[in-house]
Amino acid sequence: MKNRVVCYFSAIQTEQPVVYRLIKNYDLIINILKADINPQKEGYLVVEMEGEKDKYEGGIAFLKNLGIIVEPLSETVLWQEDICIQCGACASFCPTESLSIDRDSMLVSFENSKCVVCGMCLDCCPTRAIKLHFEVKEAV
Amino acid sequence: MTVEKTYEEINARIKRGEAVVVTAEEVIDYVAENGYEKAVQEIDVVTTGTFGPMCSSGAFLNFGHSRPRIKMKKVWLNGVEAYGGLAAVDAYIGAAQLPDFDPENKVFPGRFTYGGGHVIHDLVAGKEIRLEAIAYGTDCYPNKKVDTIITIDDLNEAYIFNPRNAYQNYNCAVNLGDRILYTYMGILKPRLGNASYSTSGQLSPLLNDPYYKTIGIGTRIFLGGGTGYVAWNGTQHHPNVLRGENGVPQVPAGTLAVIGDLKQMTPDWLVGLSFIGYGATMAVGIGIPIPILNEEILRYTLVKDEDIFCPIVDYNEGYPYSKPIDLGFANFKELKSGRIKINDKEVITTPQSSYPRARKIATILKEWIQRGEFELSRPVAMLPSADANIEFKSIPERSPSEIFLNGRNRRG
Ligand code: SF4
Ligand code: SF4
Numbered sequence: 001m002k003n004r005v006v007c008y009f010s011a012i013q014t015e016q017p018v019v020y021r022l023i024k025n026y027d028l029i030i031n032i033l034k035a036d037i038n039p040q041k042e043g044y045l046v047v048e049m050e051g052e053k054d055k056y057e058g059g060i061a062f063l064k065n066l067g068i069i070v071e072p073l074s075e076t077v078l079w080q081e082d083i084c085i086q087c088g089a090c091a092s093f094c095p096t097e098s099l100s101i102d103r104d105s106m107l108v109s110f111e112n113s114k115c116v117v118c119g120m121c122l123d124c125c126p127t128r129a130i131k132l133h134f135e136v137k138e139a140v
Numbered sequence: 141m142t143v144e145k146t147y148e149e150i151n152a153r154i155k156r157g158e159a160v161v162v163t164a165e166e167v168i169d170y171v172a173e174n175g176y177e178k179a180v181q182e183i184d185v186v187t188t189g190t191f192g193p194m195c196s197s198g199a200f201l202n203f204g205h206s207r208p209r210i211k212m213k214k215v216w217l218n219g220v221e222a223y224g225g226l227a228a229v230d231a232y233i234g235a236a237q238l239p240d241f242d243p244e245n246k247v248f249p250g251r252f253t254y255g256g257g258h259v260i261h262d263l264v265a266g267k268e269i270r271l272e273a274i275a276y277g278t279d280c281y282p283n284k285k286v287d288t289i290i291t292i293d294d295l296n297e298a299y300i301f302n303p304r305n306a307y308q309n310y311n312c313a314v315n316l317g318d319r320i321l322y323t324y325m326g327i328l329k330p331r332l333g334n335a336s337y338s339t340s341g342q343l344s345p346l347l348n349d350p351y352y353k354t355i356g357i358g359t360r361i362f363l364g365g366g367t368g369y370v371a372w373n374g375t376q377h378h379p380n381v382l383r384g385e386n387g388v389p390q391v392p393a394g395t396l397a398v399i400g401d402l403k404q405m406t407p408d409w410l411v412g413l414s415f416i417g418y419g420a421t422m423a424v425g426i427g428i429p430i431p432i433l434n435e436e437i438l439r440y441t442l443v444k445d446e447d448i449f450c451p452i453v454d455y456n457e458g459y460p461y462s463k464p465i466d467l468g469f470a471n472f473k474e475l476k477s478g479r480i481k482i483n484d485k486e487v488i489t490t491p492q493s494s495y496p497r498a499r500k501i502a503t504i505l506k507e508w509i510q511r512g513e514f515e516l517s518r519p520v521a522m523l524p525s526a527d528a529n530i531e532f533k534s535i536p537e538r539s540p541s542e543i544f545l546n547g548r549n550r551r552g
Binding site for chain 2: 085086087088089090091092093101103105106107108123124126127128
């Protein structure tokens with residue numbers, strides 16, 4: 001199974017090689033989508049975790065045992081149409097064609113339902129019209 | 141019967157609201173339906189457009205004086221330095237300039253969130269801008285520091301002067317290497333992962349007038365949502381290059397220097413851009429009207445995407461180290477279709493320059509002319525064309541001796 005979760009850390013937990021253990025002990029594929037750790041070593045990590053069901057659940061339990069708060073991620077991609085200049089650069093990077101070019105009109109459009117929030121499109125947009133919107137709570 | 145029209149006749153029709161104006165896309169269908177003869181008699185103007193990143197852009201600003209007066213030595217707008225080596229309160233803000241504190245590519249790839257192009261965009265949007273300036277102080281200009289807030293309305297003059305815009309044709313960029321590249325052509329995925337091109341093809345101004353027979357110094361144009369003029373040929377103007385039978389250059393060729401009043405422009409058509417790993421720049425909207433003076437001029441405007449070829453260039457080694465790597469050419473029809481073949485591999489293609497926006501510019505310009513608001517101007521001088529003998533120069537490698545250091549000894 002594959003899921004995206006937000007892990008909220010406190011200072012002690014960031015000392016631990018959490019990601020390493022998840023990979024080594026639970027055989028999970030970990031993709032870090034966003035990390036924000038403040039100078040006090042508190043913050044959150046948005047990760048995509050993929051693996052067999054029991055291993056995945058074991059990994060989550062491991063995180064919770066460390067006192068890390070794990071919550072399902074509610075994130076969306078915002079395409080700000082008013083900022084977009086319709087250049088089309090993003091269409092090379094979107095794996096699901098949620099951002100795509102109509103090759104007749106060359107108009108770019110965004111289909112939210114197809115978006116898997118992989119974040120591939122974010123860096124390539126020169127107007128920064130695409131934003132990743134994380135529902136993240138204040139640091140706990 | 142050969143038709144010859146003059147600028148005066150075309151302008152007279154524009155003034156009466158009778159001019160027949162079509163865009164560089166529409167003219168293709170018009171001729172297909174009505175034939176050459178009829179088209180050359182009826183069509184007065186074909187409008188073109190382009191909207192894409194143009195780094196060689198910027199604006200001259202005059203701030204007026206502080207009290208007491210100041211001769212600005214260094215000037216910053218929202219932390220982005222503007223060149224102040226001009227008269228007391230004049231400065232030039234360049235689109236590619238970065239704030240002094242920008243981390244640049246120290247953490248690679250840098251994000252370049254804000255730069256000169258964004259300052260110009262904010263100015264033209266009427267936003268408040270922090271103006272800081274320092275000076276050494278003179279008897280006539282005693283003030284040494286200014287730190288205040290301005291908007292475009294506070295400026296005496298603000299005009300765009302872009303040394304190189306509207307490139308006639310451009311490379312299609314790819315990456316033959318093994319690592320991802322961050323370039324001014326966008327992100328290039330390794331091993332021919334994608335191809336990035338940048339011009340508006342059949343809508344592009346200089347591709348519709350390949351020998352610059354109507355576009356010259358003094359040509360009135362759409363610039364940044366207002367009106368502007370062609371001021372000179374652009375930097376790196378290199379018209380004597382490989383051209384197709386239709387006269388269209390197959391490599392980057394002519395360029396334009398353009399000028400226009402920033403105060404009547406709009407933020408839709410001057411947009412600050414951030415290219416990850418490369419830098420900040422600005423997208424500039426340019427539209428140029430082409431008077432259909434005769435059949436030859438009409439014929440040039442009929443150029444189609446499939447007749448326009450551009451070189452495929454490797455940005456791993458080919459471009460940065462000027463290594464000759466032949467990847468052939470692609471035409472714009474293929475590029476727009478989304479896929480081209482390079483070395484037998486299918487490669488996804490996406491643009492950097494906005495075709496829908498280019499079309500919008502050509503349409504706006506068409507409407508201005510139809511409403512009699514925009515007359516054509518005859519160039520006061522022509523640009524060097526394909527018969528010029530311009531050599532494309534590079535920086536010479538020489539070793540400066542001590543007397544050249546910092547210009548200190550130059551005046552004895
Ligand atoms: S986040 Fe991924 S799937 Fe969604 S639009 Fe961007 S590239 Fe496409
Ligand atoms: S890269 Fe950005 S500006 Fe260009 S089409 Fe995509 S969202 Fe719009």
